[in-house]
Amino acid sequence: MAMQRALAPDPVPDAPHLGVHDLSWGPKGAPDILHDLSFALQRDQVLAVCGPNGAGKSTLLRLIYRYLTPRLGQVLLSGVDLHALPRRETARRVAAVVQEQPTDFALTVREMVSLGRLPHRDGLSGASAHDAEIVAAALRQLDLTRFAETRFDRLSGGERQRVMIARALAQEPELLVLDEPTNHLDIRHQLELLALLRQLGLTVVLTLHDLTLAAEFADRLLVLAGGRKLAEGSPAEILTPETIAHAFNVSARIDRSGGTPRFSFHL
Amino acid sequence: MADIATNLPSATRLRLGAGAGAGLGLLGFSILIAVAVGAVPVPLATVIDVVLSKLLPGAAATGAQAAIVWEIRFPRALLAALVGGGLGLVGAALQAVTRNPLADPHLLGISSGAAFGAILALLHTGLFLGLLTVPLLAFAGALLAAMLVVGTARLAGATSADRLVLAGVAVSFIVMAGANILIFLGDPRATHTVVFWMLGGLGLAQWSHLIYPAAILGSAGLWLWSKARALNAMTVGDETAATLGLDPARLRLSVFVAGALITGVMVAFSGMIGFVGLMMPHIVRLILGGDNARILPFSALFGAIFLVWADTFARIVMAPEDMPIGVVTGLLGGLFFVWLLGRRA
Numbered sequence: 001m002a003m004q005r006a007l008a009p010d011p012v013p014d015a016p017h018l019g020v021h022d023l024s025w026g027p028k029g030a031p032d033i034l035h036d037l038s039f040a041l042q043r044d045q046v047l048a049v050c051g052p053n054g055a056g057k058s059t060l061l062r063l064i065y066r067y068l069t070p071r072l073g074q075v076l077l078s079g080v081d082l083h084a085l086p087r088r089e090t091a092r093r094v095a096a097v098v099q100e101q102p103t104d105f106a107l108t109v110r111e112m113v114s115l116g117r118l119p120h121r122d123g124l125s126g127a128s129a130h131d132a133e134i135v136a137a138a139l140r141q142l143d144l145t146r147f148a149e150t151r152f153d154r155l156s157g158g159e160r161q162r163v164m165i166a167r168a169l170a171q172e173p174e175l176l177v178l179d180e181p182t183n184h185l186d187i188r189h190q191l192e193l194l195a196l197l198r199q200l201g202l203t204v205v206l207t208l209h210d211l212t213l214a215a216e217f218a219d220r221l222l223v224l225a226g227g228r229k230l231a232e233g234s235p236a237e238i239l240t241p242e243t244i245a246h247a248f249n250v251s252a253r254i255d256r257s258g259g260t261p262r263f264s265f266h267l
Numbered sequence: 268m269a270d271i272a273t274n275l276p277s278a279t280r281l282r283l284g285a286g287a288g289a290g291l292g293l294l295g296f297s298i299l300i301a302v303a304v305g306a307v308p309v310p311l312a313t314v315i316d317v318v319l320s321k322l323l324p325g326a327a328a329t330g331a332q333a334a335i336v337w338e339i340r341f342p343r344a345l346l347a348a349l350v351g352g353g354l355g356l357v358g359a360a361l362q363a364v365t366r367n368p369l370a371d372p373h374l375l376g377i378s379s380g381a382a383f384g385a386i387l388a389l390l391h392t393g394l395f396l397g398l399l400t401v402p403l404l405a406f407a408g409a410l411l412a413a414m415l416v417v418g419t420a421r422l423a424g425a426t427s428a429d430r431l432v433l434a435g436v437a438v439s440f441i442v443m444a445g446a447n448i449l450i451f452l453g454d455p456r457a458t459h460t461v462v463f464w465m466l467g468g469l470g471l472a473q474w475s476h477l478i479y480p481a482a483i484l485g486s487a488g489l490w491l492w493s494k495a496r497a498l499n500a501m502t503v504g505d506e507t508a509a510t511l512g513l514d515p516a517r518l519r520l521s522v523f524v525a526g527a528l529i530t531g532v533m534v535a536f537s538g539m540i541g542f543v544g545l546m547m548p549h550i551v552r553l554i555l556g557g558d559n560a561r562i563l564p565f566s567a568l569f570g571a572i573f574l575v576w577a578d579t580f581a582r583i584v585m586a587p588e589d590m591p592i593g594v595v596t597g598l599l600g601g602l603f604f605v606w607l608l609g610r611r612a
Contacts, residue, residue: 102366107557111557118500
């Protein structure tokens with residue numbers, strides 16, 4: 001492992017933790033659907049990507065967690081191009097929770113979380129004691145220990161989402177990417193999940209539909225519309241009636257009297 | 268602290284080891300029974316005597332019974348075990364990479380491709396590569412069919428795994444039509460043999476041939492097993508597999524190639540035997556859960572035991588005639604499918 005690490009390029013000291021530069025992508029033989037996107041994120045900050053349906057949010061995330069390859073531009077983690085690394089090396093740095101939740105194959109919660117150790121080991125070599133400890137710690141952190149031997153498909157939607165996050169944490173990533181993690185969760189589970197993400201001490205990029213939640217939990221906001229960056233900054237700077245009108249094509253009223261801003265929207 | 272050195276509690280590991288031992292014992296016992304029964308029954312003690320005399324230097328068993336046991340029934344039972352093991356294993360691996368619990372080499376058109384290649388060799392090209400002609404062309408046909416399935420799914424814009432089985436069914440029909448044309452155009456005197464071979468049969472088993480299915484199952488099977496954890500990731504989804512450092516499209520393609528290799532050689536030596544690859548992984552998942560590190564070897568083991576018994580049944584039900592074994596597995600497989608439907612509904 002030490003040798004493989006040595007092969008990877010050294011991090012650049014002054015670089016932001018996540019740097020996205022002039023990123024463009026489109027499907028094969030079709031025009032770009034993400035245009036020339038750039039932004040930076042400091043270590044341990046939480047970035048919420050917002051925007052209407054079809055704005056390119058999921059595409060951006062897929063380029064960061066390397067499911068898609070950029071047509072132009074780079075994704076840098078501590079100054080190192082993630083797409084130039086061996087795949088396993090990327091997987092040791094970036095973990096993602098996507099919206100896939102399989103139920104046809106009877107993996108247990110512990111087996112599912114153990115998948116996170118995959119980029120850290122070779123072929124048939126069994127899980128080491130170290131791997132087992134990390135899996136156990138991830139299960140504890142998400143309060144899943146009592147479900148460890150339960151089959152994944154027997155769990156509720158919220159529990160499954162927590163298993164997927166535990167799996168991502170077992171990857172020991174520096175950067176955690178989550179696509180719509182609050183989808184299908186009730187309000188309590190949404191709040192718990194976002195509070196948990198804040199406590200992880202990881203750099204986090206996630207997509208959120210709910211602007212109130214984004215304002216409350218994110219350090220930074222990136223608003224996309226039509227595959228382009230509309231605005232980027234702190235929630236207070238970004239969530240203005242003007243930006244919201246521009247991005248979502250609705251008029252918004254913002255009540256900041258109670259600390260966290262409250263939004264009401266009208267056509 | 269040894270028991271945290273794995274994903275599993277130590278009691279489970281112990282049970283798995285015991286299960287594997289019991290399974291292998293059952294397989295050995297099944298093979299002995301299969302050798303003993305038939306049109307000419309041979310006492311089990313004689314079977315064991317013959318085996319021991321062949322394995323141990325010195326006393327050599329002779330006579331008609333020894334010849335039946337050693338030259339005819341033993342290679343046949345071993346071929347049944349190899350074919351069943353191979354089909355069970357390939358089914359399990361294909362189900363993981365297509366993320367579809369209905370996938371199996373038969374349903375995905377890989378068996379049809381292998382049959383096409385084998386028929387081409389048997390009826391048209393002649394054995395221009397010697398004994399290896401049929402398995403090699405069967406592998407080529409299986410590989411071609413597998414590539415057609417992957418290509419069709421990609422062409423239809425279904426890069427994800429869900430459409431692969433549908434593409435497989437389509438390819439299976441087309442390739443089977445091609446195989447039937449080959450039979451139609453072939454020498455009528457030879458077609459009877461070929462049609463009978465296609466229905467599935469292990470009657471041509473010989474010691475000297477067993478090395479080919481054994482070597483392919485050993486090597487391709489071990490390679491698939493070494494990918495068990497990657498296959499677990501593939502059952503979650505392509506995107507998740509990619510974030511775990513895998514290249515899902517490439518892994519799927521290599522599993523299809525390994526599956527075509529195993530299926531090709533099995534079809535060449537035994538004809539079309541369906542449903543083993545579909546049934547065995549289901550039964551194993553019901554008993555042992557979803558970890559492919561367990562599913563792959565146990566699907567092979569269950570498949571081997573199943574086919575040894577299916578072939579024994581096929582030999583005795585209409586003795587002294589052999590019933591085509593594809594009839595037995597097709598009947599059981601169809602009923603299993605109905606049961607599966609009822610269970611899911």
